[in-house]
Amino acid sequence: MALMQMLQSxxxxxxxxxxxxxxxxxxxxxxxxxxAVKVGIPEFLSGIGGGVETHIAKLETxxxxxxxxxxxxxxxxxxxxxxxxxxxxxxxxxxxxxxxLWRPRADAIKA
Numbered sequence: 001m002a003l004m005q006m007l008q009s010x011x012x013x014x015x016x017x018x019x020x021x022x023x024x025x026x027x028x029x030x031x032x033x034x035x036a037v038k039v040g041i042p043e044f045l046s047g048i049g050g051g052v053e054t055h056i057a058k059l060e061t062x063x064x065x066x067x068x069x070x071x072x073x074x075x076x077x078x079x080x081x082x083x084x085x086x087x088x089x090x091x092x093x094x095x096x097x098x099x100x101l102w103r104p105r106a107d108a109i110k111a
Contacts (some may be wrong), residue, residue, distance in 0.1 A: 006050075010052065034048075039054060039066060039103065039104060040065070040066055041059055041060050041063065041065070041066055041069055042056045043104050044066055044069070044093075044094075044097070045059070045090070046104070047093075047103075047104020047105060048089050048090065048093045048104070050085075050086070050089050051085075052086045052089050052090060052110075053087065055082055055086060057080075058080060058081065058082075059108055062080050069090075069094065070094045070097060070098055072094075074087050074091060076089060087091070
């Protein structure tokens with residue numbers, strides 16, 4: 001019986017409430033992150049961050065293109081003079097990129 005009275009009082013409150021004071025549910029989603037259209041070695045390494053972008057020129061001349069960088073092993077990167085911390089980041093993100101789990105973000109459009 002008490003439950004019925006509570007339901008009736010809630011219904012009457014909802015009927016008499018002003019449209020501005022009703023529940024205003026916003027949409028719970030965000031815009032997708034802007035991705036770079038063309039991904040090359042410079043975009044890939046700058047997307048990783050962590051200081052890896054210092055090796056852009058070296059890896060562009062030695063490796064050539066992104067598809068070769070994605071299959072490059074750690075000993076080859078060591079031969080190019082990339083430090084261990086940066087090798088780990090490059091290998092981690094190249095694996096994620098191959099699986100389609102990560103893409104470098106494009107720079108935010110400045111208005």
